[in-house]
Amino acid sequence: MSRETSMLKLNGLELEVQRRGSGSPLLILTNEEELELDSPLLDRLADKHELIIPSAPGFGHSERPEWISNPDDIAYIYMDLLDHLGIRTISVIGFSLGGWIALEMATKSHTLFSKILLVDPYGVKTGGVTDRDFQDIWTLHPNKVAALKWHDQSKGKRDYASMSDDQLSIVARNIESFARFCWEPYLHNPKLRKRLNRIHAPTLIVWGENDGIATPAYGKSLAALIKGSRFETIASAGHFPHLEQPDHFLALANSFIG
Amino acid sequence: MFAWHFTEMPYPHLPPLDTLSTMRVSLPNSHYDPKIGADLYNRYLDEYVIASELGLNLLLNEHHQTATCLDVAAPLSAAIVARQTSQGRICILGNPVANRNDPIRIAEEMAMIDNICRGRLDVGFVRGVPYEIFAANTNPTQTVEKLWEGIDLTVMAWTSQEPFNFEGRFTHRRMVNLWPRPYQTPHPAIWITGSSDLESIKKAAGRGYVFATFLQPYDKVKAMFDAYRSNYHDCGLPGGGGMAYMPLVYTAETEEEAEAGAKELTWYLAAKAEPQYRNPPGYVPVSFNVNALRGTYSGRTDAMRAQSLEFLKEQGVMIYGTPDSVAKQIKRFYDLVGGFDHLLMMQQAGSLDHARTVKSMTMFAREVYPQIKDLPRSQPLNAKAAAE
Numbered sequence: 161m162s163r164e165t166s167m168l169k170l171n172g173l174e175l176e177v178q179r180r181g182s183g184s185p186l187l188i189l190t191n192e193e194e195l196e197l198d199s200p201l202l203d204r205l206a207d208k209h210e211l212i213i214p215s216a217p218g219f220g221h222s223e224r225p226e227w228i229s230n231p232d233d234i235a236y237i238y239m240d241l242l243d244h245l246g247i248r249t250i251s252v253i254g255f256s257l258g259g260w261i262a263l264e265m266a267t268k269s270h271t272l273f274s275k276i277l278l279v280d281p282y283g284v285k286t287g288g289v290t291d292r293d294f295q296d297i298w299t300l301h302p303n304k305v306a307a308l309k310w311h312d313q314s315k316g317k318r319d320y321a322s323m324s325d326d327q328l329s330i331v332a333r334n335i336e337s338f339a340r341f342c343w344e345p346y347l348h349n350p351k352l353r354k355r356l357n358r359i360h361a362p363t364l365i366v367w368g369e370n371d372g373i374a375t376p377a378y379g380k381s382l383a384a385l386i387k388g389s390r391f392e393t394i395a396s397a398g399h400f401p402h403l404e405q406p407d408h409f410l411a412l413a414n415s416f417i418g
Numbered sequence: 419m420f421a422w423h424f425t426e427m428p429y430p431h432l433p434p435l436d437t438l439s440t441m442r443v444s445l446p447n448s449h450y451d452p453k454i455g456a457d458l459y460n461r462y463l464d465e466y467v468i469a470s471e472l473g474l475n476l477l478l479n480e481h482h483q484t485a486t487c488l489d490v491a492a493p494l495s496a497a498i499v500a501r502q503t504s505q506g507r508i509c510i511l512g513n514p515v516a517n518r519n520d521p522i523r524i525a526e527e528m529a530m531i532d533n534i535c536r537g538r539l540d541v542g543f544v545r546g547v548p549y550e551i552f553a554a555n556t557n558p559t560q561t562v563e564k565l566w567e568g569i570d571l572t573v574m575a576w577t578s579q580e581p582f583n584f585e586g587r588f589t590h591r592r593m594v595n596l597w598p599r600p601y602q603t604p605h606p607a608i609w610i611t612g613s614s615d616l617e618s619i620k621k622a623a624g625r626g627y628v629f630a631t632f633l634q635p636y637d638k639v640k641a642m643f644d645a646y647r648s649n650y651h652d653c654g655l656p657g658g659g660g661m662a663y664m665p666l667v668y669t670a671e672t673e674e675e676a677e678a679g680a681k682e683l684t685w686y687l688a689a690k691a692e693p694q695y696r697n698p699p700g701y702v703p704v705s706f707n708v709n710a711l712r713g714t715y716s717g718r719t720d721a722m723r724a725q726s727l728e729f730l731k732e733q734g735v736m737i738y739g740t741p742d743s744v745a746k747q748i749k750r751f752y753d754l755v756g757g758f759d760h761l762l763m764m765q766q767a768g769s770l771d772h773a774r775t776v777k778s779m780t781m782f783a784r785e786v787y788p789q790i791k792d793l794p795r796s797q798p799l800n801a802k803a804a805a806e
Binding site for chain 1: 439443444552555557558559587692693694695698699700704705707708710711712713
């Protein structure tokens with residue numbers, strides 16, 4: 161399978177973009193830990209699609225200029241990327257933070273996405289001022305966060321001791337950049353809810369039944385705000401159901417995206 | 419050498435510490451009894467007044483959402499001692515400008531206090547320890563930039579005698595016009611704190627700010643002070659820069675009594691916080707976090723917590739003993755770090771009661787301070803060139 165990583169210069173910043181496989185193009189927006197990059201999941205999607213997998217500014221090796229302060233800004237960079245690649249319409253799969261960025265992009269253009277698949281995305285606050293739509297991953301004990309995030313915590317364990325300096329730097333950068341962009345407002349853009357009416361593409365929202373960071377009930381309330389969207393859950397899975405139950409996820413993704 | 423009295427105004431009336439997962443950020447305030455708190459506030463402020471009468475300078479700070487420090491607004495406590503004392507300098511160390519989001523309000527408060535105490539105020543600025551991120555909900559990835567922009571705006575507000583416009587990265591004010599101006603001209607001495615970032619220390623030195631660091635082993639302190647000295651210029655500002663170090667200090671008639679007092683002060687080092695509060699994302703550079711992921715980096719307090727009293731004494735983190743012994747330890751530390759200018763003494767922590775606190779500070783002021791007062795101050799580089 162073909163796999164190529166390059167640094168592209170977009171609007172003055174260096175963006176790391178990976179291309180995998182061949183077929184109809186499919187935009188993959190990873191989660192905040194970029195865990196998809198090392199999982200077999202993407203190779204299986206790349207059997208039928210040419211995957212375009214950017215690392216967001218501040219993630220992977222992508223540059224993080226000072227002016228980028230939230231996923232809304234990142235959405236513009238990704239739209240620049242698609243322009244640069246000459247892509248006018250594409251389907252997208254966005255995981256967690258990547259799902260939020262996909263939502264931001266979808267509200268900026270009616271015609272950009274032919275299909276939208278979101279997996280446990282952040283981005284929209286549906287609850288009241290004292291409700292925690294998303295559990296506070298930065299004030300809870302790390303063990304508690306892991307328990308909320310994973311149905312099977314062993315799947316979230318990473319072997320830092322075996323990683324190179326470069327790999328560890330990426331882990332640390334990703335943690336830092338996620339906080340830079342999502343600290344406040346916490347994991348949402350207050351304007352996004354009022355922009356969801358602009359989404360017309362067929363949308364599938366997939367949720368891990370045991371996601372303790374953002375519950376399936378929250379996911380349903382988000383789906384209710386996107387006209388014509390479909391909501392599906394995956395059993396025995398937390399916030400990253402595509403990593404905990406890849407077969408179930410791929411069945412949903414393949415029948416939806418085609 | 420200038421000696422300063424300091425307490426964080428702790429609230430030590432807690433359940434056994436081993437039953438708590440944290441004393442900071444999220445310890446429910448049901449543990450706080452306002453009647454006890456009222457007594458503590460008044461007692462600690464009394465001790466500052468006594469310190470002033472003893473000829474010591476007064477150092478104040480603030481923290482938030484923590485049992486380790488009831489002083490949640492150093493400008494308030496500084497304003498009280500500014501009015502209640504008539505001698506000694508008063509230093510706020512410091513204003514958490516990255517967490518307060520309002521440098522102009524800080525500039526105003528400092529100017530007002532400086533007027534009330536007729537120019538006895540020194541003004542510190544701090545980035546804020548990691549725990550402070552949460553009470554203020556500050557983005558932890560840009561506190562350094564916010565700190566420096568806040569200092570720059572404060573100084574501009576103090577020194578400008580015309581209204582001006584400021585549209586920075588973090589603060590926008592289109593009509594800055596400070597009333598009152600500070601009592602001191604051009605403005606009070608500025609202090610800044612640090613614990614590792616040598617570039618930041620050099621920057622402070624280049625501007626003639628006082629640099630202060632706390633509770634660190636002498637070799638680390640020397641590395642920081644060397645960095646300071648490498649770029650230390652006298653900019654002709656009040657206070658004239660220099661270096662400050664804070665140990666825990668207990669002075670007593672006998673070694674046994676001193677050791678018992680010192681043990682009580684270690685309450686401060688034992689203060690616990692859950693791990694997520696100790697290293698919020700982006701608070702330290704990526705290279706530090708790479709080491710943290712490998713398990714080879716932990717914070718300052720963590721490193722100190724596990725150590726014995728003897729070790730802490732040897733390192734200069736704790737200074738305790740009879741007056742002659744305390745003076746000797748200070749001089750040894752002074753020599754080991756290449757000299758410094760301000761001895762910031764945490765003379766009260768934890769449950770150390772009023773009588774013993776006052777006894778220790780009195781003994782220090784009468785029998786130790788005279789022995790160290792004449793230790794030479796740090797000399798700035800090319801002071802003459804800087805003056806021109």
